[in-house]
Structure formats: C-alpha cells, structure tokens
Amino acid sequence: MRTLLLSILLLAVAACGRGASRSRKLIQNKGSDTLVNVAQAWAEHYKTVDAGVAVAVSGGGSGVGFSALINGKVDIANASRKIKAREIEQARKNGVEPVEFIVGYDAVAVYVHTRNPVERLTLAQLAEIYGDGGTAEAWDKVGVEVPGAKGNEIVRVSRQNNSGTYAYFKKAVLGRGREYKLGSLDMHGSKDVVELVANTPGAIGYSGLAYATHEVRTVPIAKDGQAPVAPSVQTASDGSYPIARPLLMYTRGQPEGEVKKYIDCILSDAGQRILLEKGYAPVRQLN
Numbered sequence: 001m002r003t004l005l006l007s008i009l010l011l012a013v014a015a016c017g018r019g020a021s022r023s024r025k026l027i028q029n030k031g032s033d034t035l036v037n038v039a040q041a042w043a044e045h046y047k048t049v050d051a052g053v054a055v056a057v058s059g060g061g062s063g064v065g066f067s068a069l070i071n072g073k074v075d076i077a078n079a080s081r082k083i084k085a086r087e088i089e090q091a092r093k094n095g096v097e098p099v100e101f102i103v104g105y106d107a108v109a110v111y112v113h114t115r116n117p118v119e120r121l122t123l124a125q126l127a128e129i130y131g132d133g134g135t136a137e138a139w140d141k142v143g144v145e146v147p148g149a150k151g152n153e154i155v156r157v158s159r160q161n162n163s164g165t166y167a168y169f170k171k172a173v174l175g176r177g178r179e180y181k182l183g184s185l186d187m188h189g190s191k192d193v194v195e196l197v198a199n200t201p202g203a204i205g206y207s208g209l210a211y212a213t214h215e216v217r218t219v220p221i222a223k224d225g226q227a228p229v230a231p232s233v234q235t236a237s238d239g240s241y242p243i244a245r246p247l248l249m250y251t252r253g254q255p256e257g258e259v260k261k262y263i264d265c266i267l268s269d270a271g272q273r274i275l276l277e278k279g280y281a282p283v284r285q286l287n
Contacts, residue, residue, distance in 0.1 A: 025053045025258045031065020031078035032164050033189045034106060034208040035247055038278040039078055042266055045274055049265055053258050059189065062164030069250055070094055075259050079248040080106065080164035080208070097253045103266050104247040105281035107209040107231035108169060109218040111197045116204075118144045120220045120228040123173055123242055129154055129204065130169075132179040139202065149202030156184040157196050157205030165190065168245050169206050206243075209236065210279030237281035247280060 029039055036059035043055035065077035066084075070091045083091075083098055091098050110126065112118060118139070125142050128134035136142060138152045145152055158180060159166035170180060185203075187193045193205040198215035209231050212218055220228035223242040235241035255263050265271050272282035 027053060027055045027076065027259060027262055028068075028074040029055055029057045029076045029078065030060065030068045030074045032062045032080040032247075033059040033191075034080040034165055034210075035078040035103075037210065038104070038275055038280060041274050041278060042271060045270070046262060046265060050258075050261070053262070055262065061160065061162035062167070063162035066091075066098075066250070069098060069252060070096055072096065072252070075251065076263075077250045079250060080245065081167045082248065083250060098250045099252075099254055101249045101251070101263055101267070102246045102283055103249050104272070104275045104283060105236045106245055106247050107233075107236035107241045107281075108165060108172075108206055108243040108245060109209045109212060109231040110221060110243075111194055111205045111207060111212070111216045112219055113146070113148075113197060113201045113203060114215065114217055115147045115201050116144065116149075116217065117146070118142060118219055120222055122222045122228075123224075126173045126221070127175065127178070130156060130158070130180055130184070131174045132181050134181055146202055153202050155200050155203040156181070157193050157200075157203050158184040158186050159190075159193065159206075160186045160188055165207065169243070172243050172245070208280075209233075212279070233276065233279065233281045 036057065039057045043057050046053060046055055062079040062081050065079055066087050068074040069077035070087065072094065088098060110121060121142065125136065128136040137154060139146045139149060139154055140152055174180065185196060187196060190207040190211045193207040194211045194213060194216055197203040197205045198213065218231050220230040221242050222228040229235050229241045231241050236244040249263065251259060251263070267283065269286050272286055276282050
C-alpha cells in the first residue's frame with residue numbers, strides 16, 4: 001500500500017511539473033559576446049513585462065549564435081556582424097529563413113593601457129599593426145614610447161574567429177582579402193580583451209565601447225586624412241566614428257507570438273533606454 005501511495009504521489013508531482021513547464025514560454029537567445037550584457041538586461045526587464053515568458057541568454061560569439069539558429073536550437077541569434085551568404089544558404093537548406101533586426105549601434109573601440117601616450121591612430125596604422133604583412137611591431141612605428149612596455153613592443157590583443165567583432169574589424173580595418181597577422185593574443189570574450197589590455201602596458205585591443213573601464217584608454221581613430229574621432233554613443237549613432245556598426249538580432253522567419261512581443265519590447269523606448277544605459281546607441285531618438 002505504501003509503495004502504491006508513493007507511486008501516485010510521484011506521478012502527481014511529475015504532472016504538476018509538466019503543467020508548469022507548458023504554461024511558461026521559453027525564448028532561447030544566443031550569440032554575440034558584444035551583445036550578451038544588454039541581452040541579459042533585456043531578459044531581466046522582460047520578467048516585469050510578461051512573467052509568463054522566460055528568456056535564456058548565452059554568448060559564445062556571433063558565429064555560435066548563427067549556428068544555433070540554423071540548426072533550430074534558438075529562437076533568436078544575437079550578432080555583431082551581418083549573416084554571411086553561406087550561412088543563409090545553410091539555413092535555407094534546413095528550412096530556416098533568417099530575418100534581421102537592427103537593435104542598436106556600437107562603436108568598436110580601440111583600447112590601450114593608461115600609460116600609453118598615443119593620442120590618435122589612423123585606420124592605415126591599425127591595419128599595419130593587425131594585418132598580415134604589416135610592419136608595425138613596436139610602438140615607435142607610430143611615434144610613441146610606452147613606459148613599462150618591454151622593448152616598446154606592441155602586444156596585439158584580438159578576438160577568436162567565431163566572434164562577430166573579429167569579423168567586423170577584419171573587414172572595416174584590414175580590408176577585403178587581408179588576413180590578420182599571426183601572433184596575436186586571441187580572447188574569448190569582449191571583457192577579456194579589455195582586462196588583458198589593462199594589465200599589459202604594451203597592449204592594444206579592440207572591443208565594444210560598452211566594455212570600457214577606467215583602467216584603459218580609448219584611442220580616437222582617423223579615416224582617409226580626416227580628423228580623428230573618439231568612440232562614443234553619439235559618434236556610433238551618427239556614423240562619424242570610423243569603426244561603428246549595427247547590432248543585430250536574427251529570428252527564424254518573421255517572428256510571431258511571444259518572440260515578436262519580445263523583439264517589439266527591445267525596440268520600444270523602454271528597451272532602447274536599457275541599451276543606452278549599457279553604453280550603446282539606440283536605433284532612433286528616444287522620447
């Protein structure tokens with residue numbers, strides 16, 4: 001009798017658990033490390049909008065997000081670069097039609113140590129530092145001496161190749177067909193780049209502006225003989241900063257139901273204010 005009663009109780013508990021899981025919608029959201037902090041903030045905010053919907057957020061890079069979207073494992077992929085033609089082709093083979101939403105704008109800041117006196121860099125100088133065949137291996141190549149940098153050597157800090165920031169910087173700075181120079185320190189996340197630069201006097205790295213701290217400096221960047229422009233929310237929004245980019249979300253087809261409501265919330269004034277608080281530029285002027 002005790003065994004029978006225990007079995008009935010376990011079945012009842014299991015049934016209650018199944019009922020609870022069915023009653024709460026889960027939105028899976030994965031991808032860009034640049035976007036992961038604001039994506040988590042959006043997910044937290046959405047609890048106050050609809051307590052019946054949970055949003056699970058994880059990073060890993062834009063490429064990881066696209067792969068998950070293509071394979072039907074997530075509802076939304078976060079990206080700091082546009083989806084590639086081959087990724088669209090693979091998605092369509094799997095019956096997935098990626099739909100793009102611009103959810104904000106970002107300045108890809110160039111970070112140096114606080115002791116580094118460099119006042120500006122051009123896109124051409126950055127390409128010589130990071131690009132294959134580039135001749136800039138020491139800071140005196142750009143006219144500065146960095147206190148504490150061994151041999152005045154430039155320590156290049158980059159991202160892993162599944163990162164949208166890695167892909168965007170390669171296209172915007174190195175140019176079509178040029179690869180990265182070997183020997184950089186490739187970090188998994190945006191925060192890791194900034195932390196390494198903060199602890200390495202001779203280092204230079206690139207990452208989203210939202211990851212700036214008082215332990216590093218951002219360098220104004222000049223393009224095509226123009227005046228250097230410092231990275232900021234305003235210069236990302238108006239496009240005057242040379243390495244500004246859109247921040248993107250991709251859904252599997254036109255979003256419907258809870259996913260559409262969630263995207264609408266992100267693009268609302270409330271959602272865009274959260275983006276602004278995290279150091280990114282909103283998609284429009286807010287009321």
